[in-house]
Amino acid sequence: MEASSRLQKAMTAPSVRKLIAAPEFGPLVLLIVEIVVFSFLTSRRAASDPFFTIFPSFLSATNITNLLSFTPELGMIALGMTLLMTAGEFDLSVGSVFGFAAIVMWTFFNTGATSLEIGFVLAMLISVAIGFVNGWFVTRLRIPSFLVTLGMLLVARGSALYITDGFPQRTWNAGQSVLSAILVGEFSIGEVRIYASLIWFILFTIIMHYVLVHSKAGNWIQASGGNAMAAIARGVKVGRTKVLLFILSAMMSAYAGITSSIRVSAANPNSGDGYELEVIAMVVIGGTALAGGRGSILGTVLGVLILRVMRNGIVMVGVPGLAYKIFIGAIILGMMVLHSSIERRTGNGR
Amino acid sequence: MATGELVRMEHIYKNFGSVQALNDVTFTVGHREIVGLVGDNGAGKSTLIKILSGAHPATSGQIYFDGKPVEIKNTWDAIQLGIETIYQDSALVPQLSIARNLFLGREPLTGPKWLQRMDKRFMEEQTRKLLGDLGITKYINPDTPITSLSGGERQSISIARAMFFESRLIILDEPTNNLGVEETHRVLRFIHNARDRGLSCIFITHNIYHVFQVVDRIVVLRRGKKVCEADPKHTNIDDIEKVITGIYDTLPERSAG
Numbered sequence: 001m002e003a004s005s006r007l008q009k010a011m012t013a014p015s016v017r018k019l020i021a022a023p024e025f026g027p028l029v030l031l032i033v034e035i036v037v038f039s040f041l042t043s044r045r046a047a048s049d050p051f052f053t054i055f056p057s058f059l060s061a062t063n064i065t066n067l068l069s070f071t072p073e074l075g076m077i078a079l080g081m082t083l084l085m086t087a088g089e090f091d092l093s094v095g096s097v098f099g100f101a102a103i104v105m106w107t108f109f110n111t112g113a114t115s116l117e118i119g120f121v122l123a124m125l126i127s128v129a130i131g132f133v134n135g136w137f138v139t140r141l142r143i144p145s146f147l148v149t150l151g152m153l154l155v156a157r158g159s160a161l162y163i164t165d166g167f168p169q170r171t172w173n174a175g176q177s178v179l180s181a182i183l184v185g186e187f188s189i190g191e192v193r194i195y196a197s198l199i200w201f202i203l204f205t206i207i208m209h210y211v212l213v214h215s216k217a218g219n220w221i222q223a224s225g226g227n228a229m230a231a232i233a234r235g236v237k238v239g240r241t242k243v244l245l246f247i248l249s250a251m252m253s254a255y256a257g258i259t260s261s262i263r264v265s266a267a268n269p270n271s272g273d274g275y276e277l278e279v280i281a282m283v284v285i286g287g288t289a290l291a292g293g294r295g296s297i298l299g300t301v302l303g304v305l306i307l308r309v310m311r312n313g314i315v316m317v318g319v320p321g322l323a324y325k326i327f328i329g330a331i332i333l334g335m336m337v338l339h340s341s342i343e344r345r346t347g348n349g350r
Numbered sequence: 351m352a353t354g355e356l357v358r359m360e361h362i363y364k365n366f367g368s369v370q371a372l373n374d375v376t377f378t379v380g381h382r383e384i385v386g387l388v389g390d391n392g393a394g395k396s397t398l399i400k401i402l403s404g405a406h407p408a409t410s411g412q413i414y415f416d417g418k419p420v421e422i423k424n425t426w427d428a429i430q431l432g433i434e435t436i437y438q439d440s441a442l443v444p445q446l447s448i449a450r451n452l453f454l455g456r457e458p459l460t461g462p463k464w465l466q467r468m469d470k471r472f473m474e475e476q477t478r479k480l481l482g483d484l485g486i487t488k489y490i491n492p493d494t495p496i497t498s499l500s501g502g503e504r505q506s507i508s509i510a511r512a513m514f515f516e517s518r519l520i521i522l523d524e525p526t527n528n529l530g531v532e533e534t535h536r537v538l539r540f541i542h543n544a545r546d547r548g549l550s551c552i553f554i555t556h557n558i559y560h561v562f563q564v565v566d567r568i569v570v571l572r573r574g575k576k577v578c579e580a581d582p583k584h585t586n587i588d589d590i591e592k593v594i595t596g597i598y599d600t601l602p603e604r605s606a607g
């Protein structure tokens with residue numbers, strides 16, 4: 001009885017209430033539930049398999065290695081998208097830029113025009129240009145970002161296909177380059193293999209969280225998405241803020257695409273297809289508002305993990321991978337209900 | 351230029367394509383003067399003050415501030431002059447806290463050069479002080495998002511913000527929209543306060559009865575033209591109403607004194 005009253009007291013302590021009311025709380029619980037459920041289900045199956053080979057456990061080193069290889073790449077795109085969406089815009093061209101940037105770099109390299117490093121710099125510069133064009137069309141010509149970035153999606157994808165005639169680019173001599181070591185060098189912690197891309201992802205996460213929450217730029221980003229008119233009236237450079245965020249989004253996508261092409265040793269002109277919707281789903285699951293004004297980098301990291309763990313986990317427990325989309329859809333809907341109910345409860349009294 | 355004038359907008363024209371929103375309007379605001387700008391829907395009130403606050407340029411005309419000709423190309427220019435605008439569709443960002451709104455665009459910074467962050471402690475201290483000054487009696491946390499404040503509280507905070515940054519001219523576009531009687535009075539008291547501290551104010555509204563209580567001078571716009579100016583102390587309120595709606599072309603003799 002004493003324990004229950006103590007629990008009650010703990011539940012009503014301001015810090016605990018704040019934690020529960022935080023938009024990241026729901027996603028955090030969901031992620032934990034996912035991990036527990038998948039670990040439990042797969043460990044039972046693994047136990048029935050004497051050689052641990054056909055049904056590896058969810059928490060096995062192989063599987064964690066697997067999970068941590070691709071997650072940072074999508075995650076980087078999602079970080080850029082989070083800031084952009086907080087400012088009230090979004091970017092459908094991320095998947096195409098993901099594929100296109102890698103093609104650009106490898107084409108420069110394979111034709112002998114430049115070293116891999118120079119090719120990387122050129123590909124990043126092209127992504128800056130793409131982001132700038134997106135931002136310029138949206139802020140100056142006042143065309144909705146849906147249309148502008150849909151156009152850019154097609155232009156970038158089309159360019160990648162045109163440059164390559166639709167064929168994958170050779171990538172096998174990346175192994176020795178400095179660039180590949182910096183971007184995706186491997187090392188091991190115990191039996192888990194870690195790519196450098198995970199370190200970069202964590203670094204980017206910390207920087208962007210700091211920027212969004214503590215910096216003046218973060219205040220401007222939120223204000224741009226929350227009430228652009230009011231922000232402009234206060235001298236906030238809303239247009240410039242948005243252009244820079246479109247550039248950031250394109251750069252993160254290009255960086256992720258190049259990282260991915262080195263890691264899997266393949267630069268396919270079709271890679272990144274459909275990532276835009278998956279990334280937007282991750283961002284909104286994490287509590288960032290589609291309409292702008294409110295965003296959370298930590299929420300996005302949780303959103304990224306929720307969807308990646310879900311995709312990985314349901315395959316491992318034996319649900320056909322094709323059913324994955326049903327689960328994502330259900331998660332999105334569930335999380336939106338949660339976020340809107342929290343919003344209604346905390347404020348928004350009018 | 352008369353030295354008593356803070357702002358003088360001279361022969362302002364504004365066209366939106368074929369729509370002539372303003373037609374040769376000359377408009378002035380004195381030091382420590384509250385000017386009521388009234389007129390029907392679409393008369394050009396918002397257009398006129400948007401030119402002054404840098405939201406869009408005039409097609410032609412000249413603006414003087416403190417007797418000196420100035421060019422107001424964007425909102426930043428207006429802010430530098432000390433012109434603060436509170437728009438009818440809310441001047442605050444609803445998702446941000448009171449403290450963040452208060453310092454929006456003028457965030458105090460702290461920390462080393464490359465890791466500068468907002469000085470949140472300072473922001474919260476100042477916000478708490480300001481909320482006290484406002485006479486908002488119930489305790490409000492500086493962290494509170496704007497969405498959980500009432501309309502009157504929001505307006506008061508917008509005005510307080512302008513006073514805090516020592517603006518010289520506050521422009522309120524329909525500030526009493528959607529407010530209850532009590533809240534409206536609070537905002538009006540606030541405006542009086544502001545004037546006593548040396549500010550000038552342009553107050554735009556449909557409700558002539560609001561204007562009558564607070565302003566030093568009334569300017570009436572009709573279809574892009576200034577049709578009359580009047581001192582409310584010597585004017586009959588019904589006459590002004592008739593000028594606004596176009597029943598009278600301009601004020602009759604008995605009122606115009």
Ligand SMILES: Nc1ncnc2c1ncn2[C@@H]1O[C@H](COP(=O)(O)OP(=O)(O)OP(=O)(O)O)[C@@H](O)[C@H]1O
Binds near residue numbers: 370371391394397398
């Ligand atoms: N951005 C714009 N583009 C085209 N026409 C505009 C624009 N802004 C205003 N107008 C036109 O200019 C005229 C004056 O509009 P304005 O907003 O200044 O009126 P107002 O006096 O503020 O009216 P209200 O009391 O309804 O707010 C109207 O005919 C309006 O349709």
Ligand SMILES: [Mg+2]
Binds near residue numbers: 395396523
């Ligand atoms: Mg108006």
